[in-house]
Amino acid sequence: MFIKFDAKSDRKLLFYSDYLASIDKNHAEIARKLNEPDYKDILTEKEKKEIDRNSDVWLKQSRNEWVLKKKVAIKDKPIDKCQLCNTRLRKEKWKIQNKINGKNLWIGRDCGSKIIALSEQGNNKDTADQAKRRELLYSGSRKLREVTDGISNFDLYTRYVLTQPFNDRVGNLKKKIKICIDDYIQKDLKHDLTHVIDAYNIEFLRLQKEYNRYNSDVATDGQHLPIQIATKIKKQRQGTALIREVQNNKGMLDKRIASKIMIPEFLDLYREQMNDRLGYTLCKSVEQARIILNFSLRGKKLEIKYNSGAVISSLGFPVELSDTKSEQDIYDILRTSNTVITDVSTKEFMNQLVENTLKKLRITRCDSITVDKVRKYILLKEKYDKGKKTSTSTRVIENKLRKYHLWIDINRNIILNLEPQIVISTGQELLVSVTEDKYAVDSLLNNAKRYSEDELLQKIYMDIQVEDARFN
Numbered sequence: 001m002f003i004k005f006d007a008k009s010d011r012k013l014l015f016y017s018d019y020l021a022s023i024d025k026n027h028a029e030i031a032r033k034l035n036e037p038d039y040k041d042i043l044t045e046k047e048k049k050e051i052d053r054n055s056d057v058w059l060k061q062s063r064n065e066w067v068l069k070k071k072v073a074i075k076d077k078p079i080d081k082c083q084l085c086n087t088r089l090r091k092e093k094w095k096i097q098n099k100i101n102g103k104n105l106w107i108g109r110d111c112g113s114k115i116i117a118l119s120e121q122g123n124n125k126d127t128a129d130q131a132k133r134r135e136l137l138y139s140g141s142r143k144l145r146e147v148t149d150g151i152s153n154f155d156l157y158t159r160y161v162l163t164q165p166f167n168d169r170v171g172n173l174k175k176k177i178k179i180c181i182d183d184y185i186q187k188d189l190k191h192d193l194t195h196v197i198d199a200y201n202i203e204f205l206r207l208q209k210e211y212n213r214y215n216s217d218v219a220t221d222g223q224h225l226p227i228q229i230a231t232k233i234k235k236q237r238q239g240t241a242l243i244r245e246v247q248n249n250k251g252m253l254d255k256r257i258a259s260k261i262m263i264p265e266f267l268d269l270y271r272e273q274m275n276d277r278l279g280y281t282l283c284k285s286v287e288q289a290r291i292i293l294n295f296s297l298r299g300k301k302l303e304i305k306y307n308s309g310a311v312i313s314s315l316g317f318p319v320e321l322s323d324t325k326s327e328q329d330i331y332d333i334l335r336t337s338n339t340v341i342t343d344v345s346t347k348e349f350m351n352q353l354v355e356n357t358l359k360k361l362r363i364t365r366c367d368s369i370t371v372d373k374v375r376k377y378i379l380l381k382e383k384y385d386k387g388k389k390t391s392t393s394t395r396v397i398e399n400k401l402r403k404y405h406l407w408i409d410i411n412r413n414i415i416l417n418l419e420p421q422i423v424i425s426t427g428q429e430l431l432v433s434v435t436e437d438k439y440a441v442d443s444l445l446n447n448a449k450r451y452s453e454d455e456l457l458q459k460i461y462m463d464i465q466v467e468d469a470r471f472n
């Protein structure tokens with residue numbers, strides 16, 4: 001994978017600096033090629049690998065070689081180009097000089113401030129000589145390269161989230177190698193490192209074996225967390241902390257952790273697992289932090305959006321149902337959690353349920369109070385009362401009637417004003433209403449206002465008068 005060096009200024013900097021060319025003739029060859037326009041074609045695979053591995057160090061060391069000599073303001077039409085990035089110089093040009101090979105470059109402010117600012121940070125502890133020794137040490141020992149690359153690759157290529165103990169051991173080995181090599185380079189030690197590197201290699205191979213076994217063994221148990229999903233989880237609230245919990249839990253999910261995961265990709269896995277476990281499709285879809293269950297209870301189809309955390313807490317992770325449960329059983333399990341139902345179709349269904357229940361009680365929608373009836377009533381009233389005139393326009397009367405939700409109790413010939421919208425707040429209420437085939441009809445009826453037809457017409461008449469007074 002050859003990813004670096006799209007930036008022309010970086011390639012030119014390596015070419016004009018002393019560092020890369022002075023390591024050995026192989027590196028000098030890389031520097032020469034990086035200066036060519038077709039560098040991507042002429043670099044060998046081995047050279048590209050070197051670049052990927054070391055270019056950060058090369059750039060740091062190269063920047064350190066340069067000092068700023070002067071800044072010159074450009075007053076005339078810009079003509080010169082930056083010798084690093086080749087863009088036309090405007091406003092200002094900088095002259096920088098290489099402390100080692102004496103080269104001078106005229107460059108723009110953008111390139112200049114990058115090189116000078118970064119070289120002055122001194123965030124690289126190695127001197128140029130030390131950096132070269134370090135590089136030669138690595139290029140001379142394939143084993144050392146394999147071990148250090150391998151250690152970083154555990155994290156990069158694992159299929160499942162690794163356990164914390166494993167990560168700790170990898171981290172320790174990494175640290176041990178770093179301390180050893182830093183010491184060797186910075187104290188300018190000369191002894192043979194072969195045995196030390198062999199020991200690291202043995203430790204690394206042991207880890208690698210465990211790693212491979214882990215990644216193949218855990219693939220089927222459904223409790224270990226695939227890395228692609230873990231990456232998504234990190235983006236949710238508290239996501240990083242959740243992944244840490246998984247790492248500390250032997251790389252596994254459990255009910256407690258899983259119920260906090262809200263991303264659809266994970267809930268989709270849970271959905272598949274739940275349906276598999278049950279042997280039928282209880283859950284067709286999920287969305288952010290919601291699991292949408294399709295119930296069929298007493299011949300009625302319900303679609304309910306449950307809070308996913310509540311479902312996973314109730315049904316377990318992995319789904320803990322020992323036998324294939326009936327939908328009623330699952331409903332019973334879920335209703336213990338105060339699940340909020342937000343689904344519109346379920347609410348509509350509940351309204352239908354209310355209507356059906358009312359019908360059984362012989363309460364139906366009232367259609368006897370018409371605009372005409374109200375108008376006649378008003379005219380009649382005015383005739384007797386001799387008060388001021390009241391609106392009888394169709395629009396005014398229709399508006400007024402729309403505000404009432406009129407039902408009629410046929411048994412007693414009473415008109416009821418019922419609440420318009422049934423609000424279902426929890427899963428438990430819903431369950432009760434479905435199993436008992438009614439939804440809080442009692443409380444609806446208790447709260448209803450009751451009128452005879454005459455009383456209702458009188459009320460509407462008064463209401464319109466109040467409204468008239470407000471507008472006049």
Ligand SMILES: [Zn+2]
Pocket residue numbers: 009082083084085086087107108110111112
């Ligand atoms: Zn430039």
